[in-house]
Structure formats: C-alpha cells, structure tokens
Amino acid sequence: MHLHILNSTASLSRCQSSISDTDSIILIEDAVVLSASIPQILSENITVYALTDDLKRRGISAPNSIKEICFTQFVDLCAAHAQCLSW
Numbered sequence: 001m002h003l004h005i006l007n008s009t010a011s012l013s014r015c016q017s018s019i020s021d022t023d024s025i026i027l028i029e030d031a032v033v034l035s036a037s038i039p040q041i042l043s044e045n046i047t048v049y050a051l052t053d054d055l056k057r058r059g060i061s062a063p064n065s066i067k068e069i070c071f072t073q074f075v076d077l078c079a080a081h082a083q084c085l086s087w
Contacts, residue, residue: 003081011087
C-alpha cells in the first residue's frame, strides 16, 4: 500500500501506471486543480485526498469523492502507508 504525493498537474501522467487499487493519492500544491477530473480517471478503489489549505488558496471546491485533509492528517497519512512516493 503506497501513498502517491502529487504536487503538479503533470504528476498524474508520470505516476498513473504505477498506481494500484490498494494505493492512495494525495493532491498538494498545484496538483489540487486535478481534483475535478481525477475521480473519472482513476479506479473507484483508490482513495484520493487533497490538502484543504491548497484547495482554499486556489479557490477550488473538491468533489465529495475527494477527502479534504489538513497538514497534520497528511503527516498521519504518510506514517500509515508503507511507502510514500512524491511525483
């Protein structure tokens, strides 16, 4: 079980072939703009998170399928996964 940390819109195309159904994704920084399209691109089994502060800074409202989390929860999420991969 891996946590894929995406920080730009280009990150998704670089990591998409590495994501399995047991993995999770967190959208941070500029990658939060993917929040509207990523649920249609990935399997429903993949949990997608987004940092609330980054969404707010960009004026984006995430769909219900994306779980908004704070930075403290992000740290907990990293600790809960066997490996964290930054893209």
